[in-house]
Amino acid sequence: MSITNSTNVTVKNVTAKECWGDGFYVGKRGGSNINNENITFEQVHAEHNRRQGMSITHGKHIKIHHSVFKDTDGTDPRAGIDIEPNKNEQVSDVVVTHNTFIGNRTGFVAMNHLHGGTTSVKNITFEYNKVQDNHVGVSYIGVEGGKIRHNTIYQKHDMPKDYPFHHQYGIELRNGVRPVSGITVDDNSIYGGNIIDRYTKGNTITNNHFKSAVYLHGTAQPGKILTAEVYDGDYGTLRVHKSVQVPSKSVSYRWYADGAEIKGAHESTYKLTEAERGKKITVKVAFTDAAGHSESATSDATMPVGYKNHAPTNITLSPRIIYGNEDHAEVGLLKAIDPDYKDRFTYTVSDSRFEINGDMLRLKKGQRIDYSKVNSFNLTVTATDQMGASYTKTFTVYVRAPRGTPYL
Known part of the structure; x- marks a missing residue:
């Protein structure tokens, strides 16, 4: 669902699921002088969308409440909600309350980290939300003014220590194109995680509760x-x-x-x-x-001891696209499907030019695909569970033009 150049809109009881890009999008279309304003999302459900559960790139006075953002995965940023304006656009006065963010790469992120000029993210309030089993909980980058208060955050610790998404913080403050400032971080309960203030100034962090997990x-x-x-x-x-x-x-x-x-x-x-x-x-x-x-x-309980093990039944790879001429380029995220609850897997790939770090399939350092010679190629991946049962599948990977290549 896309909302552009609109005012006084309410979206209620809508589900966006298995979308290739974003489940919900709020932005500005070029050529219009109408700005997004007074947009409300109530009891919406975004599940297993590839890029974002929701993206907000432009608008003010936006409310999101009593909604669920779940299992976003496939291509970066992979957030439940991502507030991230395009160049010379602004997002302000957003209130996100009483929502659930579960199983995303990032639960909630608001950031101004790429563009200068008049680009800004201001007055973002994130309160009374449940953030559970995300690799990154809540992140404010270059945000000017806002609150992170009264949230309950359960950190996820299921990836290898050297995996790029193995973050151990529940809340992060970081400077972007502009300093992150005027943020109050107060009365949050964080289970198994930390608050990381990356040398910012002018923010208040107080009365937060770190709980064991x-x-x-x-x-x-x-x-x-x-x-x-x-x-x-x-x-x-x-x-x-x-x-x-x-x-x-x-x-x-x-x-x-x-x-x-x-x-x-x-x-x-x-x-x-x-x-x-x-x-x-x-x-x-x-x-x-x-x-x-x-x-x-x-702890959570294990499977019954001595449970009958089942082999994986499928492997998915998303997005199965790689940028040509790029060193260490990513292909996508692997996910094994298995009847056994919370089974864990190791992956191997048939081509020695590639490696798998956690569940990310990518080229090794020093390797690249020649875009002038290769349009697509096959890779065979094997997923093996903790008991040694495995499943093998061959994927066709498509080679995209190098980043920055102009479209004709």
């Missing part, structure tokens, strides 16, 4: 080892993007099978036995954090 890694099969990782924002540093993982020596652990405590299981790891077969495992942790607060948390 514990995550289980491993395969729920007898003889396999489960590992508990604990995160708490009080182990971070305000101005440094660093790990907020709590040292295991500081934590007490209690492991449970279907809610019954496992005797003698008090370490950060636990080796599963036949006694746990058919039962779901959780771990409870307790510790005193770096700020002197008493913290406790319980």
